[in-house]
Amino acid sequence: MTIRHVGMTRRQCVAATVAGMLATGLRPARALEPIRQGYQTNIWGMPTYYLLQSGALEKRGIKFQEFAVASGNLTMQQMVARQVDLGTYAGQSFIIGVDKGDLVGLMRIEEVGKTVRIMARRELGLTKVEQLKGLKIASQTGSSMANVFMDSVVPAHGLKKGDFQEVRMDVNNMVAALAAKTVDAMVNVEPYNSIAEADGIATPIMDFWEVDRMPVLMAATPDFVAKNPDAIVAYLKAWQDIARDFKDNPAKVADAIHAFYTSKGYSVPPDTLAKALALVEVNPGSPADLEPYLREQAGILLRQKIISAIPDWKKALRPDLWAKASA
Secondary structure (H helix, E strand, O other): OEEOOOOOOHHHHHHHHHHHHHHOOOOOOOOOOOEEEEEEOOHHHHHHHHHHHHOHHHHOOOOEEEEEEOOHHHHHHHHHOOOOOEEEEEHHHHHHHHHHHOOEEEEEEEEOHHHEEEEEEHHHOOOOHHHHOOOEEEEOOOOHHHHHHHHHHHHHOOOOOOOOEEEEOOHHHHHHHHHOOOOOEEEEEOOHHHHHHHOOOEEEEEEOOOOOOOEEEEEEOHHHHHHOHHHHHHHHHHHHHHHHHHHHOHHHHHHHHHHHHHHOOOOOOHHHHHHHHOOOEEEEEOHHHHHHHHHHHHHHHHHOOOOOOOOOHHHHEOHHHHHHHHO
């Protein structure tokens, strides 16, 4: 966990923030404790990371604490345990979170199906999913992309569970496992796929866009929503502020995110990261837009007995808050 510190007293910080908001016509959100913001450190979480680094939340009078983890399903688990207030993850993890912990969808952030790829060790020369039979495949079991791989991709190509060995692994460890030849292929996300390809370790077999566009949501715990509706509206307005940067100033976004990965010890050429970011369709919008997709995915999860019931979408999705932020 990292907490942002500002080099001034609390009173000076509050005064400067309020003065800045008044000068720009913004009103501070109702005072509250820092938002505990969860996000994943793969490319899916980078729009949220950029939000935190941009200063947009401070302009809206919102303080925060960062809780970064390897993948969104871990953030979902933190939220079910009420360790985090807000978090990002794809639809399948969101549905499981609603079933286990009554979580609430606030907005659609992005679509990331192009960022998920099946990659195989370069020397194997694989080009088809069918060729994975009998091989060791690294997969972050329990994640949304692992669910899509097993539920949709595998059966569509004539394979079934047991035709290959699924090796449970965090996404940030998979490239090293391919390089060490302890696995033959991986189901992974950006920027790790682009890193593996640029370093000559792996080649792509397919991405998931045509199978599942994989929308990513921003979700919240219901108790946090009940206590802080005004702050959530201000939070969603901050998202609308920074969404423009992804369209109008992608170089600025790429620089900030490149700094994140280099700080974590990854050697990622700026052009490689820029290509990976270009695969993320950042388009913040109402969670109501995703209800048909979520209904379909919930049906799959219910048949597999991963969830106990289809969620009540009137409780699980809060398009009214997005509508207020957009007014």
